[in-house]
Amino acid sequence: MIGAGPAGLAAALAAAARGIRVTVIDSGTEAGGQFYRRPAAEFGARRPQALHHQWRTWERLRDALARQVRLGLITHLTDHHVWLVERQSGSPTVHALRGPLQEEPVTVRADALVLATGGYEKVLPFPGWTLPGVVTAGGAQAMLKGGLVLPGRVAVVAGTGPLLLPVAAGLAAAGAEVAALVDSAVPKHFLRHGGRFAAHPAKLLEGARYAAELARHRIRVAAHHTVTAAHGEDRLEFVTVAALDADGRVRPGTERRIPCDTLAVGHGLLPHTDLAETLGCRLDGTRVHVDDEQRTDVPGVWAAGEITGIGGAALSLAEGHIAGRSVAARLRGREPDRGEWSPAARSRDTARDFATLLDAVYAPPAHWAELITDDTVVCRCEEVTGGAVRAAVGLGAGDLRTVKLLTRAGMGWCQGRMCAPAVAGLTGCRLEPSRRPFARPVPLGVLAQDPDHPSASEPKGRLDTDTGAPEANRAPSKGDTP
Amino acid sequence: MNPYRLVRARPEPAFTVTFDGREIEALPGQTVAAALWSAGVTAWRTTRGEGRPRGVFCGIGVCFDCLVTVNDRANTRACLVPVRPGDTIRTQDGIGHEG
Incomplete structure (x- = not known):
């Protein structure tokens, strides 16, 4: 399993519970991924749940992981940064760099691989977005949850998407003044989909809780607004916020300045698919394509969680669970009994429906x-x-x-x-997979040392053949310049 | 309210590191970026083209904006690397190599 967030842990636990020996490889120093990122032990936090939701779920995952590690069924490799996955004689082989400086090579071979690499934040540029003090919404949250630190005293949270709510609430709870939550989403679009939202009462309750938290901290919500620019000399000093018109353009004359030293901005998440791309897994747009048991189209490779489409922790848990059960059955040469995971499949359907709904209402300004x-x-x-x-x-x-x-x-x-x-x-170009062979910088010394490093590291597989790269496939002919 | 009170933290004793020669306090468990933010520092790199200041952006090791020189080692991602007692942290100019 690559990734120890909700999807990777659920997959590892489901497979280990069925007698499969699992290695979980993760870049974090602790399990949990971005969703369950926590302060390091040295902080002695006695109430880390104050910065979290669904803490009980985390406690269950954490305790089950500890149990399986004790029993020797799960090996948890922390601080391991995967730079390449390849198939050697049909078996997935994972190449990682160990330690914070990412220099020491480690290779892990397996019979099956689950990619649970999560997602990362999309931020669309605007003038001033490179100023210190402008951070991604998820970055502000990660620094707070993991490092117990705020980037400044007065924050504006902006962009679009459901992530902005916990980020604003978390920053305010931790003592920052949140001057505004600016979202380009159009309130009446929520009403238009009212019927479909009604099918997700738990999520509506969650939304209502956030609304109450925002109100308690007196955070102004500017819906159908956008940040048009961030200003400052060497550091953020204020942002300009403006209303949007029905076409998604800035309404002239509505601009106003909000003084702040922090802008936490994000426009949704993107699946982290680089390892899947190198393996040649089929992608649908930006997400890895999987079947009903979470298998990619590359034999021996499964995918679960945000990598298959952004949908949140509940969806990741359901997909991970199904992937783990499927792995356990397939490694024994059996067809899995889908009836056994029908509760998880129902959660998956519900969560995917809700994710589609969120995609329909949260959008960056059209222009x-x-x-x-x-x-x-x-x-x-x-x-x-x-x-x-x-x-x-x-x-x-x-x-x-x-x-x-x-x-x-x-x-x-x-x-x-x-x-x-x-x-x-x-x-106007299509956002398509970059198909880069290495998922992170690798020291040349590591490539020279590692006897397993592939001699031809070009990504192989379907993507190349499907898109057709005539030049690359053409055999050199006499007429070619040497 | 502050983050420590919110989670009822009891951090281990602070230690000293330097940033551009100035002594700052850091806590065990902090990354280099968290220690710098705690000291009120939000920029620790200048870009190689325009010489503009940069600091944390993505906070999870994806964007490489937070590159800094730690103990003479350039291109260290401040948001990933734990701070250690006695670390010498320096603003990274451009790609971090002289000449």
Whole structure:
């Protein structure tokens, strides 16, 4: 299992309970993933649940994991950063780097692999978004949950999506003044889907609890608004917030300034699919395609949780559970009995329906790209501006890779994870898998040391064949320049 | 209210590290980024193109904005690496290599 968040843990526990020996590989120093990120033990937190929801579920996962680790059925490798998964003679082989400095190579071989790599935040650019003090909504939450630290005293939480509610509530509970929660979602869209929301009473209750928390902390909610710019010299000093019109454009004259030293901003999550891409797993848009037992189309590889489509912790738990049971049956050469996991399958259906509903109501402003001026940095790593990206389109770039080759947008440290959605939106190119062979930077020394490192590390498989890359497949002919 | 009171933390004794030569206090269990935020520092890198200040952005090791030089080692992700007693933390200019 790669990932020790809700999906990876549920998969590990379901498989181990059926006698399968499981290795859980995770980059965190503790299990839990982003959702159950907690302060390090050295903080001596006696009430970590104050920053969490569904803490009882976490306690059950944590205790079950400890039990299986004691029994020797689960090996939990913490602080292991996976950079490549490949199939060697049909068996998944995982290459990781151990330790915070990510230098020491570790290889794990298995008969089956569950990818539970979670998601990361999408942030669409606007002028000033690179100023210190502007952080992702999830980043502000992660620093608070894990490091018990706030980026400043006065925060604006902005963007769109259900994540903004716990982020605003958490920052306020921890002592920050949350000056506003700015969401571009249109309130009447919630009403339009009222009937479908009614089918999710537990979620409605959760929403009502957040609304009460926001009210208790006197947080102003600006719905159908957006942050148009962040301002400051070397640090955030204020943001401009404006109302949106029915088309999703800024309504002129509605701009107002909100002084703040922190802007926590996010526009939803994206599945973390780089390992799946290298294995050649089929993707549907940005998510890994799975069947009803969570199998990808690559033999021996399952996927569960946010990687198969953003849907939250409950969906991750259900998918992980089903994946773990399927692995246990398949490794014994048996067809799994789907009746045994029907409660989890029902939770999965309900949670997926709710995720679709959220996707229908939470959306960035339709014309967000118009906020990007020609001198707004779009690619944070390579400092490529909106103007440069637009110029690439003028030069004929019709896909993200060509834009990258012309401008360097997406060529830096983060390998386009931060800017790809923005570059796609700005250029009209399709947001497609980048198919990079390595999921993180790997020291050259590790590649030289590791006898198992693949000699041909190009991603193989269906994606290449499906999209058809005639040049790459063409055999060299006499006429080719050497 | 503050985060420590909220979760009723009893942190272990603080230790000292330096940031650009200035002594700051850090706590066991903190990452380099958390220690810097606690000391009121939000920027510890300047970009190699425009020389603009950067600090934490994604907070989970994905974006590489928080790169910093720790004990002469450049390109350390401050949001992932635990702070240790006596660490020498320096603002990273550009890619962090001289010349």
